[in-house]
Amino acid sequence: MKKNVEERILQEMNKEQELPQSIRMAFDQSYELINQQSKKKTRLSWLKAISAAVATIALTSSVLLTNDSALATLKAFFGFDDPGLEVAGDNGDVQYVGQTQQSENITIALEHLFADAYRLGLQLNIQSENIEMDNLYYMSVEYRLYNAQGVEIDALVSDTKTIEGPGMYTGYQFQLENIKNNATTLEMLAESTTTAVPPLDGAKLVIEEVHFVNKEGGIISVDGEWAFDLQPATVETQVFVAQNEVTGLELQQAMLSNGSMYISFTINRNIEDENYIFDTALLTSNNEAFYANGANVERTNEYTTINLVFPYSIWNEQQSLSLAVKGYEKLRLVKKE
Numbered sequence: 001m002k003k004n005v006e007e008r009i010l011q012e013m014n015k016e017q018e019l020p021q022s023i024r025m026a027f028d029q030s031y032e033l034i035n036q037q038s039k040k041k042t043r044l045s046w047l048k049a050i051s052a053a054v055a056t057i058a059l060t061s062s063v064l065l066t067n068d069s070a071l072a073t074l075k076a077f078f079g080f081d082d083p084g085l086e087v088a089g090d091n092g093d094v095q096y097v098g099q100t101q102q103s104e105n106i107t108i109a110l111e112h113l114f115a116d117a118y119r120l121g122l123q124l125n126i127q128s129e130n131i132e133m134d135n136l137y138y139m140s141v142e143y144r145l146y147n148a149q150g151v152e153i154d155a156l157v158s159d160t161k162t163i164e165g166p167g168m169y170t171g172y173q174f175q176l177e178n179i180k181n182n183a184t185t186l187e188m189l190a191e192s193t194t195t196a197v198p199p200l201d202g203a204k205l206v207i208e209e210v211h212f213v214n215k216e217g218g219i220i221s222v223d224g225e226w227a228f229d230l231q232p233a234t235v236e237t238q239v240f241v242a243q244n245e246v247t248g249l250e251l252q253q254a255m256l257s258n259g260s261m262y263i264s265f266t267i268n269r270n271i272e273d274e275n276y277i278f279d280t281a282l283l284t285s286n287n288e289a290f291y292a293n294g295a296n297v298e299r300t301n302e303y304t305t306i307n308l309v310f311p312y313s314i315w316n317e318q319q320s321l322s323l324a325v326k327g328y329e330k331l332r333l334v335k336k337e
Helices: 002-016 021-036 046-053 069-075 083-090 274-278
Strands: 095-103 106-115 119-127 136-146 152-156 171-180 183-191 204-214 219-229 237-242 249-257 261-267 281-284 289-291 295-300 303-310 321-324 331-335
Touching (some): 083 106, 106 219, 249 331, 261 321, 274 295
Antiparallel strands (some): 095 106, 095 219, 136 152, 136 204, 204 219, 237 331, 281 289, 295 303
């Protein structure tokens, strides 16, 4: 399935954006290399992370009109057009951090942070001579995440580096905003489709490499160390259970958090088509639909277990929900008392 998803992303890139030939060749070469390698789920190539972000990346040149932290928080992660993050931000779950670190002539400020049971959002202001307003095409960072005890729990690093922790996040979206000469804002949104992430109170984020990709396909990578202390908002959770029985479909787990809803379910068929998986919808009582951006799929004999994270918030007023899976009756979800 992973290869099919990559092909789908490339199709979206071709359909929605006209890429320079040099960039296209660089991506094609990176995909060929990626497909020849066998990887663990927790070991992701940074080139793959950049490529996977292309379909969702938003490049703008807007200028912040104020330094007021409250208004800046409202702007954080705005380009993702994510309803779960939006509601979470309205309820104070997007935290202003304002920490700045400098290494290897690159200054990185962690401006805002979002973390709930299933997703992590970072907003980084980056200053570097490698940033040119008319030539910067993509950016990526490699990082390690440590818990309050100093134990590595997650890492987004290249395949040549060792990974000590179990790995938490598997899906990444990136976007660039406010690109100027020598400065830009990079936002990242990651999700865990396999397990709930423990609270990150007292955790430390260490960025150890920054990658700049220009419009000619040139890549500049800078090693350094930019460390940030994390103190996110309190993680809220609410368990949901099935209200009705659906033939051929069994709910494994449903958990609603600050800006995310994790749902795991098993169906009595073997699914290979990722379009079928991403057509699965979380519905409110007024039939408003929410769709996941990534999935974790496990196949056993004639059964398929699908794990999805939907952009839905625990602060949403609509708490009467249902899961709509193609070919099955709607599964109604209610809070577990």
